[in-house]
Every structure is written in C-alpha cells, then in structure tokens.
Amino acid sequence: MNNIILESTLVCPVCGHSKTEQMPTDACQWFYECESCHNLLKPKSGDCCVFCSYGSVPCPPVQNQDKHSGCCE
Numbered sequence: 001m002n003n004i005i006l007e008s009t010l011v012c013p014v015c016g017h018s019k020t021e022q023m024p025t026d027a028c029q030w031f032y033e034c035e036s037c038h039n040l041l042k043p044k045s046g047d048c049c050v051f052c053s054y055g056s057v058p059c060p061p062v063q064n065q066d067k068h069s070g071c072c073e
C-alpha cells in the first residue's frame with residue numbers, strides 16, 4: 001500500500017466554507033452538501049468525485065494512480 005491520504009478539506013465554491021472530510025476508499029463521492037449554505041456540490045466535468053474537484057487532496061483511487069478502476073463509471 002502506498003501512503004494514501006484519507007482526509008481531504010473540501011472548500012465550497014459557493015460560500016467558501018471549508019470542512020475536512022474522511023474519504024471513502026472503495027467508492028467515489030459524487031455529491032456533497034455544504035453544511036453551511038446547503039448547496040449540493042457535484043464534480044466538475046472531467047473529475048470523478050467532489051474531492052477531486054473541491055478537495056485539498058484527490059480521492060484515494062486517483063492518488064493510487066488506479067484511476068477509474070473500481071471507482072467512477
């Protein structure tokens with residue numbers, strides 16, 4: 001196993017609220033509701049999950065260079 005970071009700080013593009021969240025290792029998280037403004041965040045096109053789009057750290061499958069295997073699509 002590589003050193004995979006399992007925590008990512010998500011920053012809401014609407015209100016700027018940031019929150020550190022634990023990332024699931026076996027699935028991508030498509031939706032994330034900002035706890036501050038309750039806007040439902042979705043990944044930007046080309047990104048597989050909200051952590052890749054809005055997080056400080058990309059999701060574990062991407063960190064593992066194992067992009068799109070077992071995750072996404």
Ligand SMILES: [Zn+2]
Pocket residue numbers: 012013014015016017034035036037038039
């Ligand atoms: Zn927000």
